[in-house]
Amino acid sequence: xxxxxxxxxxxxxxxxxxxxxxxxxxxxxxxxxxxxxxxxxxxxxxxxxxxxxxxxxxxxxxxxxxxxxxxxxxxxxxxxxxxxxxxxxxxxxxxxxxxxxxxxxxxxxxxxxxxxxxxxxxxxxxxxxxxxxxxxxxxxxxxxxxxxxxxxxxxxxxxxxxxxxxxxxxxxxxxxxxxxxxxxxxxxxxxxxxxxxxxxxxxxxxxxxxxxxxxxxxxxxxxxxxxxxxxxxxxxxxxxxxxxxxxxxxxxxxxxxxxxxxxxxxxxxxxxxxxxxxxxxxxxxxxxxxxxxxxxxxxxxxxxxxxxxxxxxxxxxxxxxxxxxxxxxxxxxxxxxxxxxxxxxxxxxxxxxxxxxxxxxxxxxxxxxxxxxxxxxxxxxxxxxxxxxxxxxxxxxxxxxxxxxxxxxxxxxxxxxxxxxxxxxx
Numbered sequence: 001x002x003x004x005x006x007x008x009x010x011x012x013x014x015x016x017x018x019x020x021x022x023x024x025x026x027x028x029x030x031x032x033x034x035x036x037x038x039x040x041x042x043x044x045x046x047x048x049x050x051x052x053x054x055x056x057x058x059x060x061x062x063x064x065x066x067x068x069x070x071x072x073x074x075x076x077x078x079x080x081x082x083x084x085x086x087x088x089x090x091x092x093x094x095x096x097x098x099x100x101x102x103x104x105x106x107x108x109x110x111x112x113x114x115x116x117x118x119x120x121x122x123x124x125x126x127x128x129x130x131x132x133x134x135x136x137x138x139x140x141x142x143x144x145x146x147x148x149x150x151x152x153x154x155x156x157x158x159x160x161x162x163x164x165x166x167x168x169x170x171x172x173x174x175x176x177x178x179x180x181x182x183x184x185x186x187x188x189x190x191x192x193x194x195x196x197x198x199x200x201x202x203x204x205x206x207x208x209x210x211x212x213x214x215x216x217x218x219x220x221x222x223x224x225x226x227x228x229x230x231x232x233x234x235x236x237x238x239x240x241x242x243x244x245x246x247x248x249x250x251x252x253x254x255x256x257x258x259x260x261x262x263x264x265x266x267x268x269x270x271x272x273x274x275x276x277x278x279x280x281x282x283x284x285x286x287x288x289x290x291x292x293x294x295x296x297x298x299x300x301x302x303x304x305x306x307x308x309x310x311x312x313x314x315x316x317x318x319x320x321x322x323x324x325x326x327x328x329x330x331x332x333x334x335x336x337x338x339x340x341x342x343x344x345x346x347x348x349x350x351x352x353x354x355x356x357x358x359x360x361x362x363x364x365x366x367x368x369x370x371x372x373x374x375x376x377x378x379x380x381x382x383x384x385x386x387x388x389x390x391x392x393x394x395x396x397x398x399x400x401x402x403x404x405x406x407x408x409x410x411x412x413x414x415x416x417x418x419x420x421x422x423x424x425x426x
Contacts, residue, residue, distance in 0.1 A: 001311040005035035008048035015046045024295050024400050028053055028324045038328065039308050049298075049317045050307060053324030055331045055353050057308045061299060061320055063360035069299035069318055071362075080174070080201060081243075082236035085365060092229065097365060099226050100237065103219060104365050109372065112151060116376045119147045124380050133390040133411035140254040140377075144247030145171075147373060152241045153211055154218045167207060167242070173200035175244035201239065208238045241366075248403040249293040249357075250373060255405055256291035257284070257378050258412055259396060260338055263388040269340070274382050282340035284374060288356040290338060292322040295400050297358065322355050323400060385414045 009015065020027045020042075028051060031040050038054035052061055061069050070089045078087040085096040102108065123143040127134060145168055149155045157164040177197015212224045212234055223234050261270050261283070273280040301316045312318065327335035331353060333346060343351070357364035364370070381387070389396075390413035399407045 001306055002309055004039065004041040004050055004310045004312070005037045006031060006040035006042055008041050009043035012046060014043045016042050017044055017046070020044055021401055024321065025323055028321050032324065038324070039310055044317070044319065047317045049319055050310070050312060051324075052307060052318060052320040053328070054308065055325055055328045058320045058325045058355050058359060059353070060307055061318060062355065062358065062362065065305060066360045066362055068302060068305050070302050072298055072300050072317070080177070080197065081240045082232060083230075084236050084240050086240060093362070095229060096233070096237075097361075099228055100223075100365060103222055103226075104369055108219075108222070109368055112369065113372070113376075115151060116147065116373050117380075119143060119150065120377045120380045122146075124377070124384070127385060127414035128416045133413045135409050136258055136412050137251050137255045137405050137409065140251035141247050143254075143377070144250035145244075147250070148242055148246050152219050152238060153208075154215055154220055163207075167204065170200045170204050170207075171242060171244040173197060174204060175248075204239055204242075205235055208235045208242075212238070245403070246366075248405075250370065250377075252291065252293035252403050252405050253287060253370075253374050254377055255410070257287045257374070258381065258387060259389075259406070259410065260287055260290075261387075262412060263392070267386070270382060270386065278344065279340060280375075280379070280382070282343040284371075284378065285343045285351060285354070286338055286340045288354055289326045289332070290336075291398070291404055292326060292354075292356040293403050294322060294357075295404070296321040296323075296325075296355075320355060323404075325355055381414075384417055386417060387412045387414045389413075 007014075016027070031042065031051070032038060032053060039050065039052055039057050041048060041050050043049065052058055071087055071093075073087075073089070081087060083092070085093055085100060088096060120143070123139065123146070127139075146157060149157075149164060149167060153167070155164055155167065174197050177194050177200070211220050215221060216224070220238070223238065226234070228234055260266070261273070269283065273283050296319055298317060298319045301312050301314055301318065303314050305312050307318065326332065329335050331347070331350070332342065347353075352359070355363075357367045357370060390411055394410055395406070395408050396410065397407045398404055
């Protein structure tokens, strides 16, 4: 066994959290080159941390040794959401996943199809009506919020506008407290933001408990009738499912899709995606590969082990970095290029090597729902529009935390396709 490359630094003084949060991609790229290794160590959140930036290391961490590398029981997610399938370990996590999996597969998933279509139509059918460019990330975030609150809480903006607005604002307050805490360990007045988040969480929990008691339809009714381990389980999971995290992740993927296929230079790709379902699938995979919505995730080793032959002691924090994993040149040739055809060529059948929404037995339980929604929304856009940056010289660089998205608001103009073109779309 070899020692992990890099230096874990000294307590407090050697911490690299601010450098990482400011530019996680640059942070990793610099060390990948410096150490000539896609696994290295540094200090994050004042803990020695191993960074995994290879496909092989990610699969080892999340799949082959998922019973060795566990979720951090002191993670902020536990404080903000309670004991959920995202924060628990071992038998409890397995039982929760087993109980909840029926709500995200099979008949339940199919029953949501009409809802996905109707939400997309409401938000996307008038994109070109005003003749003005659209701020796409904000647009898609609103779309994702309506989808999440409709599916998981049976709340529609046109039927209960006041309640819908209240929940949306509370989810935003809750989210801001969640994302500020890791960075603000060094920032004065941190506790005030966190306190606001906890207050928002308590108000959301009151609304959720009322829905569970009085609404027996849809997802709320189904969740309330499941044999879950403890009484708070249903409400804690609903809090997780309506989190602002999900609409932001959906907005991230849809924004990346429109940006990747924007402008006259990408007209041929848009035409192929309309005409060839298999190529459309490959485009969506390539969007996930290049622009994963989440930078990665953390685990802790529950015993002495290894990652790619490097020694990892018990208690060591290990973080996989999705952006770097998806650009592993040993697996993805020309890793920085947008090449959808790779998924029917060299990388055919290798979708399981992506960690856009996690990987292995602890991957996102709603991954199929997310895929279905993204496919529905992107298909609608392709079927009805062409689009381009407006103005064309905007800054298209990305920020990667807390969710990947353009560093500055991006505006696109959408042009409705004529009737003849629409007849030839899928």
